[in-house]
Amino acid sequence: MLSENSKSNKFENFLLIFILLQPILDLLTAFCIMVLKIDTTIGVITRLFVMFLSGIYILIQTKKQGNIKYILYIILVGIVFTIGLVNNKLTKDPMVLTEEIKFIAKALYPFVMLTCYVFVFKSLKEKSHSNSKMRDYVTYASLIIGVVMLASITTGTDYNSYEWVKLGSRGWFYAGNELGSILAIMCPIVILYSIERTKSIGKAYYWIPSILVVYSLFAIGTKVGVGAIFGSMAIAVVMCFIQAFTQRKDGKKHAYLLNGFLAITVFVGILAYTPFSPFMKNMGFHFQLIEQxxxxxxxxxxxxxxxxxxxxxxxxxxxxxxxxxxxxxxxxETQALIFSGRQLFEQMYKDFYNEAPMSQKLLGMGYAGNYKEQPKLIERDFHDWFYSFGIIGFILLVIPFLYFGIKFIACIFTKFKQIFTVKYAMMIAAILLGLGISFMAGHILIAPGVSFYLVIIMAYLIVDLEIE
Incomplete structure (x- = not known):
């Protein structure tokens, strides 16, 4: 019989490989929905199963010092969500129990996986294993997405990102918005991989994954994607030259200067292509629609x-x-441009909330609020959290972000020289992109396939900077 440590080690290795499996699960999800016409997909089942195994792993790890607070938090959130579910069963009509439970599972997923990967990265750190594996596996996952996008578009077998008028491709994947959010979060990490691997001009081919991510984001045609490209590249260019200056005495100056110029070259190419991209054409359609x-x-x-x-x-x-x-x-016009009509659904939820009983204001109205006909989310994650889980649930859900955010800000003052580098700038950019997109456009925190990337980067940063 395998020892407990041996089982934990095997599961930790599996969780690293699980990063690489994400795009494959997304492809299988698309196959199930678009070809087999079934809603219960391999991707959903696999992620829920891994979430369940992660819960067991977390319970095993709680005996280690400092880990108990994570499980207590998850249990508390679970209890509040259960009380909210019972309350909605008594007060909400119509209510589809399976949809409510599925929505709760999606909301819990990032917190379970964040806790799990914090423990995994701590274990790797204790064993002196390189945590750069996270960066590498995210890059390999992005390569799978990039190759799929390139192959599908080249062969003309890709699917459109939009159902009407607007241009864009989602390759062989199912949801264009979620794919765009995934690649947006990946973008700074993949650029970081390119920078850290390119030590000489002969190794400039390490920039290929970054170019593929940029190509894929442009192909999708969303505002989120283009924003991620420009934000990530601008930070990369600036930080490469800053680090070349700050590390001019330790032999790394030339590598950072080289990467700075390579980043500028890629950026110039991006600027040249942007006017002809699907994004710019979509913006034209969008303005026409607003004017009409x-x-x-x-x-x-x-x-x-x-x-x-x-x-x-x-x-x-x-x-x-x-x-x-x-x-x-x-x-x-500004609201329509930024939120793409989401502000209209937000107003609908405000009306639901104003008419809801006090119990629902505190514990939430559940999935899609107190709808009467077709259920519809706002598609702005923090807003959906507030209306779905109420004041109490929302406070509980944002506590980890506030806690680690405050700890990180405090860390800046004590470890400024360590943090003010390309590595941490790109990682923070990825996290801020994820949180910013979740606030403005959704499809992050309540989409397990997307929130996964955000939480593994957060987990890495928490462990690496020791800000538990």
């Missing part, structure tokens, strides 16, 4: 005013009214 909607509203308003027979107004009053309309139009 605003014109339709103006026509409707004119008809209403004609029916009401309003008394004549002075030129000064007309000018004031026009100025107000312009401000309102600009605000509406």
């Amino acid at each position: 909607e605003q014109s339709a509203k103006k026509e409707e308003k004119k008809k209403e005013e004609a029916k009401e027979h309003k008394p004549p107004v002075t030129e000064q009053e007309k000018e004031k009214e026009k100025a107000k309309e312009k401000v309102a139009e600009k605000k509406e």
Whole structure:
């Protein structure tokens, strides 16, 4: 019989390989949904099973000093979610129990996996194993995605990112938004891999994974993807030259200068291609749609005013009214551009919340709120958390982000020289991209296939900087 340590070691090695398996699970998910026409996919089943095994692994690891707080937190969140579920069973109609449980599992997934990978990286650190394996496996996973995107687009067998008008490709994957979010989080880590591996001009081929990620993000055609490209490349360029200057005496100056110039070369190529990319064409479609909607509203308003027979107004009053309309139009246009209509669903949830009983305000309205017809999420993760799990649930869910965020800020003051490097700048960029996208566009924290990448990077940073 294998010893407990041996089993733990095997599971830790499996969890590292599990990073590499993510795009394969996503491809199998797409195959199940689009070809086999089944909703219960291999990807969902596998991730839930690994989450269950991770829970057992966490329980085994709690006997180690400092680990008990993680399991206590997960148990507390589980209890609050269960009470909320029971409350919704009594107060919500309609309510689909399976959908509610599935939504809770998706919300718990990043916290279980964050805890699990913190323990895994701590174990690797204790054994003096290189934690760069995380960076390497994320890069290998990105290569699988990049090759699939390239092959599918080249052969013309890819699927469109959008159902109508807008341009973009999601390769052979199922969800374009989630794929874009995955690659956006990966982008800084893959660029970091390229920088750390390229020691001379002869090894410039290590930039191929970064170019593939950039290609894939452009191909998808989303705002998220292009934002990630520009943000990641700008940070890489600046930090390479800063580190070349700060480490000019220890022999690494030339490698960072080389990578700085390689990053600039790639960046110039990105700038040259951007005007011809699906993203720019989609922005044109988006502005046209906004203008059409605003014109339709103006026509409707004119008809209403004609029916009401309003008394004549002075030129000064007309000018004031026009100025107000312009401000309102600009605000509406900005919101539509940033949130792509999500603000309308947010207003719907606000109405649900205002009409909900106090128990639901505290414990949440569950999956999709108190809907009457078709369930629909806001697709802004923190907003969905608040309305789904209430004030108590939301506070519990954001505690880890606040806790580790404060610990990291404190760490900056004590380890500034260590942190102010390309490595940590790119890792922090990946985390901020993940959290920023989850706030603005969703498809991160309640999408297990995406939240996975965010939490493994967070887990690495927590262990590497010792900010538990």
